Every structure is written in structure tokens, then in C-alpha cells.
Amino acid sequence: MxxxxxxxxxxxxxxxxxxxxxxxxxxxxxxxxxxxxxxxxxxxxxxxxxxxxxxxxxxxxxxxxxxxxxxxxxxxxxxxxxxxxxxxxxxxxxxxxxxxxxxxxxxxxxxxxxxxxxxxxxxxxxxxxxxxxxxxxxxxxxxxxxxxxxxxxxxxxxxxxxxxxxLDLMRTDAAKDGPFESPGEYLLAKSVAGDSSDNIPGVPGVGIATAVKLLRLHGGLEGIRRAVESGQAKDKKSAAIADLLPIIERNRQIMDxxxxxxxxxxxxxxx
The missing domain is CATH 3.40.50.1010 (5'-nuclease)
Known part of the structure; x- marks a missing residue:
């Protein structure tokens, strides 16, 4: 092998x-x-x-x-x-x-x-x-x-x-903006935040660490959307994510x- x-x-x-x-x-x-x-x-x-x-x-x-x-x-x-x-x-x-x-x-x-x-x-x-x-x-x-x-x-x-x-290090603070539960969580958070090195715009004011926090808090992108629509999530960053879901999906298609x-x-x- x-x-x-x-x-x-x-x-x-x-x-x-x-x-x-x-x-x-x-x-x-x-x-x-x-x-x-x-x-x-x-x-x-x-x-x-x-x-x-x-x-x-x-x-x-x-x-x-x-x-x-x-x-x-x-x-x-x-x-x-x-x-x-x-x-x-x-x-x-x-x-x-x-x-x-x-x-x-x-x-x-x-x-x-x-x-x-x-x-x-x-x-x-x-x-x-x-x-x-x-x-x-x-x-x-x-x-x-x-x-x-x-x-x-x-x-x-x-x-x-x-x-x-x-994989083990990703689950610790050794990973920048981490820890991450999985590579998939990292990728989704990056889709939200965008990638300045490749000039891919994301949600303004939302970095990877904040994206991870909100994705976990609400159970993913759909969870954030539902929380904003129901009034459960009233913060500006969750609202911005919910408004820019098409951009996030576009970013995921580029990055994944x-x-x-x-x-x-x-x-x-x-x-």
C-alpha cells in the first residue's frame, strides 16, 4: 500500500x-x-x-x-x-x-x-x-x-x-478559527464567511468562527433561516445569513x- x-x-x-x-x-x-x-x-x-x-x-x-x-x-x-x-x-x-x-x-x-x-x-x-x-x-x-x-x-x-x-487537530484550537466538529462544518462556515484570498464574497461581518457559532446554535443554515423568520434569532448576523442564503449556496458550489x-x-x- x-x-x-x-x-x-x-x-x-x-x-x-x-x-x-x-x-x-x-x-x-x-x-x-x-x-x-x-x-x-x-x-x-x-x-x-x-x-x-x-x-x-x-x-x-x-x-x-x-x-x-x-x-x-x-x-x-x-x-x-x-x-x-x-x-x-x-x-x-x-x-x-x-x-x-x-x-x-x-x-x-x-x-x-x-x-x-x-x-x-x-x-x-x-x-x-x-x-x-x-x-x-x-x-x-x-x-x-x-x-x-x-x-x-x-x-x-x-x-x-x-x-x-x-482530523484530530481540526477538533482542537490548533485549527485556525476552530475547533471544528468535522471538515464539513469548516467548509460550510467558510461558505458563509467567503474567501478573501479567492475574492469570493460572503456574508459581511461574519467570519468563520462566528459562522460556526451560529450554525451550531441554530442547527445549520435552515435552522438559522427558521430562527430568523420566527423571531427567535434577532441578531443582525443571523438575519444577514438568512438574507444571503443564495450567495452562501453559490459559495458552497464553488468551494465544495x-x-x-x-x-x-x-x-x-x-x-
């Missing part, structure tokens, strides 16, 4: 561009910090999990998310610095993929899906474990959206801050990997 490391290639490569020592690297005028940062991360993670198989997942173009939320990820083009970093990483990404190929690292991409969606198919489908002989998966990403797939056989680690998250349209991932390079 195999332990798999699912590595969020774009997330880690892009984040590397903000590391001062890496951001200054260049060759013949071409910045190379993202390439170096991703390669270093893959090697370091492989050393931390020496018996595991690294698999780098790449983003395709999930246009359906933009259809649901036109402002999706537009904040990454909001200021000149962000535009410059994004463009530099766009130029470096094919070179990073080529380097990983020569390193013998397995890579996967689907044209119409993000790395998140590929991770979801592998982590949240019991048949994927059985069909591919997988015993355990560790998700490697700085994106906490990936927490939704945490289970008894799936955990999460970010090389950006060296923080780990597991189980709701992503099916597509066929491709293995772009192997050992």
Missing part, C-alpha cells in the same frame, strides 16, 4: 515568489525563484516523507467557477505588484513542470479543473484508494480549502509555514470539491 503526497504546484510556486531570497533569483533576465522554490519544496517534503510518492497537481482553467462568481480571483490582478508576480510565475510554470519531469516527479493536470478538484477526486472517493492501492494521502498546500478532504486517511501540510492539520464537474485528469510526466 502507498502513501501519496498531493502537492499544489501553483500554490507553492506562486508563494515562492514572495520569499525575498527567491524573488531575486534570475537567469538571463528570466526570474527563476518560483522554479527554485517549488523544486526545493518538493525535495524537502520528500525528505520529510521518505516512503511517500510525490505527485504535483497543476491548475487547469475551471471556467465554471468564474461563471458562478465573475469576480473570482480578480483580486490577484488588483495592483501592479500582484500582476507582475502572477505574470512572472505564469512564465516560470512550464519550466518548473519540465524540471520536475526531469526529476522524475509525477504530475497531473486536467484542462477544465483546478489542482483542488483533482485532489478532491483522489481524497474523497473511497474507490480511488482501493483502485490505486493508496493507504494514506498527505495534501501539500498553503490553501486551507484543502481541509475539506481531511479524514482518517488524509491529512494536510503546508511547507510555507510547516503547519500540519489532521464534491460539486465540481467531472473531468479526466491526465498524467503529464512519470518516473
Amino acid at each position: 502507498t502513501h501519496i503526497l498531493l502537492i499544489d504546484g501553483n500554490n507553492i510556486g506562486y508563494a515562492s515568489m514572495y520569499v525575498p531570497a527567491l524573488s531575486r533569483l534570475a537567469h538571463d533576465g528570466q526570474q527563476t525563484g518560483g522554479i527554485m522554490g517549488l523544486a526545493q519544496s518538493v525535495m524537502r517534503i520528500s525528505a520529510l516523507y521518505p516512503c511517500a510518492v510525490p505527485v504535483v497537481l497543476w491548475d487547469g482553467h475551471a471556467a465554471w467557477r468564474k461563471t458562478l462568481c465573475p469576480e473570482y480571483k480578480d483580486n490577484r490582478k488588483s495592483i501592479p505588484e500582484k500582476i507582475a508576480v502572477a505574470e512572472s510565475w505564469r512564465q516560470q510554470q512550464p519550466l518548473a513542470s519540465t524540471l520536475l519531469m526531469h526529476m522524475g516527479v509525477i504530475q497531473m493536470r486536467a484542462a477544465d479543473a483546478e489542482a483542488d478538484d483533482l485532489a478532491g477526486r483522489l481524497c474523497m472517493d473511497p474507490e480511488a484508494f482501493a483502485n490505486h492501492g493508496i493507504e494514506r494521502i498527505t495534501m501539500i498546500s498553503g490553501d486551507t480549502d484543502w481541509w475539506q478532504a481531511i479524514s482518517e486517511r488524509v491529512d494536510w501540510f503546508t511547507p510555507i509555514t510547516d503547519k500540519a492539520m489532521s 470539491w464534491r460539486l465540481a464537474p467531472a473531468s479526466e485528469p491526465g498524467v503529464t510526466s512519470t518516473n
Whole structure:
């Protein structure tokens, strides 16, 4: 049985561009910090999990998310610095993929899906474990959206801050804005709060911790709606949640990997 490391290639490569020592690297005028940062991360993670198989997942173009939320990820083009970093990483990404190929690292991409969606198919489908002989998966990403797939056989680690998250840890204060009863509770609370990193607006003034509190108090979104309609819940935040239920459902469709349209991932390079 195999332990798999699912590595969020774009997330880690892009984040590397903000590391001062890496951001200054260049060759013949071409910045190379993202390439170096991703390669270093893959090697370091492989050393931390020496018996595991690294698999780098790449983003395709999930246009359906933009259809649901036109402002999706537009904040990454909001200021000149962000535009410059994004463009530099766009130029470096094919070179990073080529380097990983020569390193013998397995890579996967689907044209119409993000790395998140590929991770979801592998982590949240019991048949994927059985069909591919997988015993355990560790998700490697700085994106906490990936927490939704945490289970008894799936955990999460970010090389950006060296923080780990597991099913047990989610149920403690080690989880930011937690504890959470389950990954599903975290995902629903995030659907309420929105996601500023992806420019997905949520209920104004309601963060994840407050969303968890109100969801538990009233027994979910429908419970909040009923409590507001009956007059049992008179606070402004519950009323705001009840008013914006369509937005929350839209956010859940964007964020919940189980709701992503099916597509066929491709293995772009192997050992």
C-alpha cells in the first residue's frame, strides 16, 4: 500500500515568489525563484516523507467557477505588484513542470479543473484508494480549502509555514478559527464567511468562527433561516445569513470539491 503526497504546484510556486531570497533569483533576465522554490519544496517534503510518492497537481482553467462568481480571483490582478508576480510565475510554470519531469516527479493536470478538484477526486472517493492501492494521502498546500478532504486517511501540510492539520487537530484550537466538529462544518462556515484570498464574497461581518457559532446554535443554515423568520434569532448576523442564503449556496458550489464537474485528469510526466 502507498502513501501519496498531493502537492499544489501553483500554490507553492506562486508563494515562492514572495520569499525575498527567491524573488531575486534570475537567469538571463528570466526570474527563476518560483522554479527554485517549488523544486526545493518538493525535495524537502520528500525528505520529510521518505516512503511517500510525490505527485504535483497543476491548475487547469475551471471556467465554471468564474461563471458562478465573475469576480473570482480578480483580486490577484488588483495592483501592479500582484500582476507582475502572477505574470512572472505564469512564465516560470512550464519550466518548473519540465524540471520536475526531469526529476522524475509525477504530475497531473486536467484542462477544465483546478489542482483542488483533482485532489478532491483522489481524497474523497473511497474507490480511488482501493483502485490505486493508496493507504494514506498527505495534501501539500498553503490553501486551507484543502481541509475539506481531511479524514482518517488524509491529512494536510503546508511547507510555507510547516503547519500540519489532521482530523484530530481540526477538533482542537490548533485549527485556525476552530475547533471544528468535522471538515464539513469548516467548509460550510467558510461558505458563509467567503474567501478573501479567492475574492469570493460572503456574508459581511461574519467570519468563520462566528459562522460556526451560529450554525451550531441554530442547527445549520435552515435552522438559522427558521430562527430568523420566527423571531427567535434577532441578531443582525443571523438575519444577514438568512438574507444571503443564495450567495452562501453559490459559495458552497464553488468551494465544495464534491460539486465540481467531472473531468479526466491526465498524467503529464512519470518516473
